[in-house]
Amino acid sequence: MKEKYILEKRIEKGDFNKGGEASSKLKDLLRKLGVDSAVIRKTAIVTYELEMNIIIHSEGGWIRAAISREGIQIFAADDGPGIADLEKAFQPGYSTASDQVREMGFGAGLGLVNIKNYSDELKVDTKTGVGTKIRAIIHLV
Amino acid sequence: MVKKHSVLLKEEKCVGCTNCVKNCPTKAIRVHQGKAMIKGELCIDCAECIRTCAYHAKYTETAGLEDLAAYPYPVALVPPSFYGQFEQTDPDRVVAALYQLGFKGVYDVARAAEAVSLQTIEFLNEHEGMYISSSCPGVVRLIKIIYPELLADLIPFKSPVELMAERVRQELEQQGVPPGDMGLFFFTPCPAKLTTITNPLGMERSYLDQAIAVEKVYPAIIKQLNQEQLTGVAGDGPVPFLGISWGQSGGETTILKRKKTNGILSVSGIHNVKRVLDEIDRNNIKGIKYLELSACSQGCVGGILNVLNPFQAKYNLQRLSSGDQQLVERNTGEYNFRLSRKFKAGDVGKLADDFDLALEKLAQLEEEIKVLPGLDCAACGAPDCETLAEDIVSGRAQRTDCIFVLREQVGKLADRMSELAHALPPVMKKKKGD
Ligand SMILES: Nc1ncnc2c1ncn2[C@@H]1O[C@H](COP(=O)(O)OP(=O)(O)OP(=O)(O)O)[C@@H](O)[C@H]1O
């Protein structure tokens, strides 16, 4: 069955100015739905990290979100280049970010670690040369 | 009835211009039938609307010096920022002037501020993570309403003024002053602090009795200062110059840094505060242990009830706290920092109590947003198109409140009318040349 998204947003490669818009928007929607504030906080962090990874490491992609009584699903899908070594990517401190990106305060290598810590379920599909699809689920309460 | 807010509207002065509507940080204002209306549950008393109103239609009501008469034993609690209102006069002369005006005791909130700083250092050493100063009531209310997820990050201490007031009550009682005789007056630089007397944060009731706007005591003090023979009792001990620096944004930081506590950031002005909290929300501020936030730009010296412009006042405070001053308050044991209640989230923002209904309304909201032009012109009386859409979905506004939607509908109606006007009855013949 096709999910009905409450949020669907295109994320462009290198578009740092708009970094954070998807997570802000989602936070706003969840508040309108009366979702518990701790859940909102987790969702905002996960979405922001997914969004920034698309901006920094990929060729561009989409952030989508759906919600049901069980939880919030956040989908990140991008057009490549894929993550070569997933195990490494999830190690705290591992980052392939350029010096320029590090100068902007990113590249601590903690994004995926936070995504994992703050979500209740996580699924990563990645293929080098094709792209990365990540689904994070955060339970409601 | 207990007043919940201090920011009020003079209806006869409001022209319905929507400047305040657009500038309110919590989107609490709407203009209806040419008059601004504040939604109480959203207002944080930050006074941003008083600042932006060119017509002086918004105001705040505080006590005055005449109210001293109601108390056999009136005492004054002076906030740090107050001393910034005087360019040449040092704190001890200001204190003497206050005694002349009839106060039987004058107490520096700056002393409690120093104590809070010391206690904060201890707290930060004992706790991992990032914490936010809770001394500005405007900021605390903003967090309650828009950032409830950050409530647990607020330093769980009473504000300096409440700490001082609690201590003053105890001291006076020990001196034999009956509690019923005491009148604790605070000179408030802002409506937000005034509101905490009737609507306290993190406690059942305030230890203060009255607040007088700084601008209301100021002329009387200046008059006293101009009298040659200003003698009187000095304050209760040495002047807490370092605590006085709390009156400006960055003052807390000064003390914390002296005590080798690092990782502090100070941000002032309610819109800047929102921006930094947005970043905190996304976990996008790194390395910070403590955030000193004030709703007014430049800190308490920027409060709208002050007399001097915030920049001069800030400079004056810096003059006072320069040099190698020492902390006056070393004994934090005199204060009871613990809040008696938790900071509670405001129950605002959701479209419906029931989750499924809220989802349904969210879908309707998306539809309404599509109908509106997205210009955020505020001519409808709401701050932006999205907020009007929300008001429509919750039944508080109509589509035709939007002048563009209205114009389009009038246009369609006019087209239809002209169509009808040109549809000739069959019995009439076309005129020649038509
Ligand atoms: N969408 C993606 N496409 C390709 N590579 C990715 C993607 N997301 C992450 N990576 C790779 O995984 C590494 C680790 O990602 P992670 O988000 O943990 O850290 P970071 O983005 O480098 O730094 P930080 O998130 O702390 O700013 C990245 O440096 C990058 O090599």
Ligand code: SF4
């Ligand atoms: S005081 Fe602040 S929150 Fe209240 S209506 Fe005015 S601008 Fe909005």
Ligand SMILES: [Mg+2]
């Ligand atoms: Mg990252």
